[in-house]
Amino acid sequence: MTHHSAGAPLESPSGDRTFFGHPRGLATLFFTEMWERFSYYGMRALLVLFMTAPIAVANPGLGYGAAKAGAVYGLYTSMVYLLALPGGWVADNLWGQRRAVFVGGCIIALGHFTMAGPLLGFPETPTFFAGLMFIVIGTGLLKPNVSTMVGDLYPSAEAVSDDEEAHLRAEQYGARRDAGFSIFYMGINLGAILGPFVCGTLGENVQWHWGFSAAGFGMILGLIQYKAGDKYLGRVGYLPESELAAAPQKGRIFYFVAGIVAAIAALFAFLAIGGTIDVTLEGFATWLGYGILLLTILFFTYLIMSAMWAAGLLAVFVALVIGLVPSLGTTVGGRYAIAAVLGLFIVMNVGFLAAGGEKVTTTKKRLMVIFWLFLLAAVFWSGFEQAGSSMNLFARDLTDRVFFGWEMPTTWLQNVNPIFIVILAPVFGWLWTWLAQRDANPSIPLKFGLGLVGLAAGFFVISWGAAQATVENPVTPAWLVVTYFLHTCGELALSPVGLSSMTKLAPKGRVGQMMGVWFIAAALGNLIAGLVAGRIETLPPDQLFQTVALIAGGAGVVALLVSRPVRRLMAGIE
Structure with a gap:
């Protein structure tokens, strides 16, 4: 029995008690991630629109075709996930999460301001691609490590002494960790809502590069409050003493390998730009x-x-x-x-x-399940990430956004998904709990199948709307709103259980690698999404969306049909 009353707030590692009963450091990380997501989603909403905007207009873009723009979009969003793997390693072995998050945020801000370089007379294309590169590197350092720090605010029962009271208090923290992450994820979605509103409005209605600048200023605000709230994080995020001795040697090896990779990438880019290597972005x-x-x-x-x-x-x-x-x-x-x-x-x-x-062995059976979930997740993200590419172009070109003489910015429709997430996440949380109480909670493989079916349903809806749309007679935004509603339902069925399923099914000693597999699935899905979006140049939008619907729906049906045998391979994992 604990010595603390049920209503007493739990002390944070730093001794502060002021953030809704959670460690005060949660507020620091909440706003850091909110501003990072503000900058990411604000720029993401503009990315394809900027690349495909004509050159000879008042607010000129790069004049790319949809295929080239889709390839850049896919490469950018996939590399964000791929670089989370070395970003996590750097934090765990060289810098600690505290430093990795700050350095990552600085590089992200540098990237956004580099993309805005033409405002100061710098050349367009070099600053655009250099900025994307900086954002990818910075996000790889920040994104995985800020989440790790949130978890470390709540000590586990295994991490404390044998003192009974300390052990009980650690169990209390463990019980509250999920609630803390729920608050943290609200910050993610708040940033995802605000970013397209602010950056999108400036980018579309004023100048693209002002939108990129706004994303950079958002990240700067996040960094300022991160340093201001540093005192509330206690020792969370510092490199463990056990790693300090080996860090210099590991660092020399890492920087040497990173230098070689960077040199090879620079040489490849130089040869490709010069025409020595015949390769397109696609x-x-x-x-x-x-x-x-x-x-x-x-x-x-x-x-x-x-x-x-x-x-x-x-x-x-x-x-x-x-x-x-x-x-x-x-x-x-x-x-x-x-x-x-x-x-x-x-x-x-x-x-x-x-x-x-x-x-x-049970281990090998579970590895088969992980690979199956990897494939399903890649298919899901390849469709879901059409939101920032082909569906963004559909919103611009074939959707009627004029209300009483005022034209709504295209980017505002990017807010529909995070708004639905905020509304529906508690509903789905209640639903799974209600079903679990009746021993009817769907298994992990079944939820993946349901997620894909929800995604497919959304694409069937938008393909129906696209079949009726022309430039002269665009369709109502309701088609996109209904589509995003169905996609959000699919996301809430699949995404929350994705990473947790990797950790549950992973063999002992390979948990980190299996978490990496989840990031790789997202990277592959985002890459495919960009390439698929490029087909909008050669396929009518309704046919493109219908094709995505058939692929996602087919994968979903297969996932549902084999969910029982796949569940048996999980050997008791729920």
Whole structure:
């Protein structure tokens, strides 16, 4: 029995008690993440619109076609997730989360102000791509580590002494951690709502680069309050003493490897821009996607079977590329090659289960489930992230945004999803609890299937609306609002259980790697989203959205049909 009354607020690690019964440091991290998401979603809402805006107008853009703009969008959003992996490593091994978040925020602000460079007379294209690069690096440092710090505000029972009172208090903190994260996620959505309103309005109605500047100033505000609230974080976010001795040696190795990677990337970019290497942004993005999927397949083949099987699959891919590319071209040939390797990997796993029977370990069964969820998540995000690309173009070109003579900025429709998240998240939380009390809570694989079905339903709605839309007779925004409502329902079914499922199913000692798999699924999905959005140049919008609906719906139906056998492979994990 605890010595504290039920209504007493819990002390934070820093001894402060003022933030709704939660550690005061939560407020510091809440507003840091809110302003970071303000800057991210504010710029994201403008990105494709700016790239596709004509050059010879009052508010000129880059004049890109949808295919090139989609490729840039996909590369940018996917790299944000990919760099979260080294960003987390840097914090854990070199800097600590406290420093990584601050440095990341500074680099993000630098990126936004670099994108606004033409306001001061700097050239357009170099500042645009340099700014995107800075934002990617900064977000990779900030995003994974600010969430880690939120969790560290609440000590676990294992992290404290054997003192009974301390142990009980730690259990109280553990019980409140979920509530703390709920408050934190409200900050994410608040930033996602405010960013498109402020940055979008300035970018569309004044000048694109003022919108980018506003995103940078938002990040600066986040950094100011982060440093002002530093005292409320106690020792949270500092590098553990056990890592201090090894940090210099690890740092030398990391900076050396990072320097080599940067040099190779710079050389590749120089040769591509100069025409020495014949590669387009679309082609590069496509093959990056093939590479991400191939490496993930090989990684799971190694874990489930052996290195020899992984080497065999790699040899099959190389042989198929050599055989198919000369006759079909690099893009189509690579697509058939990666599809064949993926199909072969799935067949191998089914055969492995059938032949091994009860001898197949629980760990390997759960790894198969993780890979299945990885595929479903990649499909989901490839459709969901059309919001910032093809659906953003649909909102601009084929949606009637004029109300009583006033034209609503296109970017304001980007707010619909986070607004629905704020409204519906408590509803879904109550629903899952209500179902669990009746022993009817859907399993993780079933929720993934429901999420994909919700996504598909939204795309069927918008394809119906797009079939009626023309430039001369645009359709009401209600089509997009209903679509975003269905997409939000799908997101709330799939996304909250995604990362937690990776940690639950991960083998001992590989939790961090499986969390990385979730980020890679998001990266792959975002990359595919950008490439799919580029098809709006050659496909009518209704056909594009219908194609996405069929793919997402097909994946969702398959996920629902196999949810029971997949659940059995989870071996008791719920």
